[in-house]
Amino acid sequence: MxxxxxxxxxxxxxxxxxxxxxxxxxxxxxxxxxxxxxxxxxxxxxxxxxxxxxxxxxxxxxxxxxxxxxxxxxxxxxxxxxxxxxxxxxxxxxxxxxxxxxxxxxxxxxxxxxxxxxxxxxxxxxxxxxxxxxxxxxxxxxxxxxxxxxxxxxxxxxxxxxxxxxxxxxxxxxxxxxxxxxxxxxxxxxxxxxxxxxxxxxxxxxxxxHVLQEIDILEYFNIKLDTILTGVYCPKCSALPMIFHWGKWRCPTCKTSSAIAHHQAIKDYFLLINPTITNAEFRRFTHITSVYTASKLLAQMDLEQGGEKKNRVYKKPAN
Ligand SMILES: [Zn+2]
Incomplete structure (x- = not known):
């Protein structure tokens, strides 16, 4: 078994x-x-x-x-x-x-x-x-x-x-x-x-x-945080970045639209940068300008939350 x-x-x-x-x-x-x-x-x-x-x-x-x-x-x-x-x-x-x-x-x-x-x-x-x-x-x-x-x-x-x-x-x-x-x-x-x-x-x-091994991958390879490419990738043609417009992510290259393309971006953020993310960090990483939109997208992902209001963080799911 x-x-x-x-x-x-x-x-x-x-x-x-x-x-x-x-x-x-x-x-x-x-x-x-x-x-x-x-x-x-x-x-x-x-x-x-x-x-x-x-x-x-x-x-x-x-x-x-x-x-x-x-x-x-x-x-x-x-x-x-x-x-x-x-x-x-x-x-x-x-x-x-x-x-x-x-x-x-x-x-x-x-x-x-x-x-x-x-x-x-x-x-x-x-x-x-x-x-x-x-x-x-x-x-x-x-x-x-x-x-x-x-x-x-x-x-x-x-x-x-x-x-x-x-x-x-x-x-x-x-x-x-x-x-x-x-x-x-x-x-x-x-x-x-x-x-x-x-x-x-x-x-x-x-x-x-059983303890999961947490490796800071940027530190491991001595890579500076500001060299990491931000933005949401197009799930179809892998172009970067998609643009959030009228409730959807739209790819300027192949015209694909997606409601959930940011899911992969947030996974990348958790894997590369930090196991928690704030609204402001999410906006910086996905190039979203509206606090309201960001908080709506984050809430839809059913992530565990910690902290209150401005200090609220969304946590990486435990596998
Ligand atoms: Zn595309």
Whole structure:
């Protein structure tokens, strides 16, 4: 049973909004584009896993995608977590192409692709670290006896995996071997550690304690706020800006009209600039001149509100 669905990572949405609202010649745009490509490839790799996970017995396995938890000030994120009555299983998903070579001595991974070598953190150490963090997290909440297993999943079937020792074959597998791996490990754990009631309790706590990662994307790429393009994009031809006239957004380029084109603009604002917006900020960002019109459009969006009158803010919906 999927307890926490996989959703498009917030960082991808932020990068897409940023790319769209950066002027063409702006410095750093290439960096944003390549970061977006990297994140999209990683997300696609994780999605490929879903096909294999769909073969697991729904009654036995509880599946959590993209959990981010904290032990005090340290956060840890788990690509996919499986929980059964007998164990917890961490899946660390990697979308590497070409040939990957594990270097157990220096806890490093070398990827060779198109005659180019690149070094990465060893994903086994990474998954071990997550196991330790999860163990502590569970212990702090009274779940002491749950064995924690992990595997590094290589999502692309054509990736060649190499290692000087055969120790890693235990821990690193191609996605199509996933079910075999999980069931064979499950067999080594015979004792039931959690009752159905405890599983439900754990599920409730995991979902409640999940923390969304808030990244200030402009700060991350060192981009000045005043370089961000403002205005409402045309949903049909992507021209900027549309003009609000007689209750509708109208595109001067392709003549499309829309009553809701500002919805995307406000989403962009929340992703790029601030998770709250005032009437004045909304007008500046969408080029609306009337306070009255702005407040009508904002009210129609059913956003959660805070503050009174002039200090009223409209809040970004929690996913
Ligand atoms: Zn247009």
């Amino acid at each position: 999927i307890e926490k669905e996989r959703c498009i990572p917030e960082m991808i949405l932020k990068l897409e909004a940023l790319l769209k609202r950066m002027p063409e010649m702006e410095q750093g745009k290439e960096k944003v584009r390549s970061e977006l490509n990297k994140r999209n490839a990683g997300y696609k790799g994780e999605q490929k896993l879903d096909y294999y996970l769909s073969f697991l017995d729904e009654k036995e396995y509880r599946i959590y995608h993209g959990l981010r938890l904290t032990n005090g000030k340290h956060y840890f994120q788990i690509d996919t977590l499986l929980v059964t009555r007998k164990m917890a299983f961490i899946l660390e998903v990697k979308n590497w192409n070409g040939t990957i070579i594990f270097d157990p001595e220096f806890h490093q991974l070398i990827r060779v692709q198109n005659d180019k070598q690149e070094a990465f953190h060893d994903p086994i150490s990474q998954a071990e670290h997550q196991s330790r963090q999860l163990r502590k997290w569970l212990q702090d909440r009274g779940f002491t006896y749950i064995p924690i297993e992990f595997a590094v999943i290589i999502s692309s079937p054509s990736t060649i995996i190499k290692s000087p020792t055969n120790q890693i074959s235990n821990r690193v597998i191609h996605a199509h071997r996933l079910i075999h791996k999980i069931t064979s490990i499950e067999k080594t754990h015979t004792a039931e550690r959690l009752t159905e009631k405890e599983l439900k309790k754990l599920s409730r706590i995991l979902l409640k304690k």
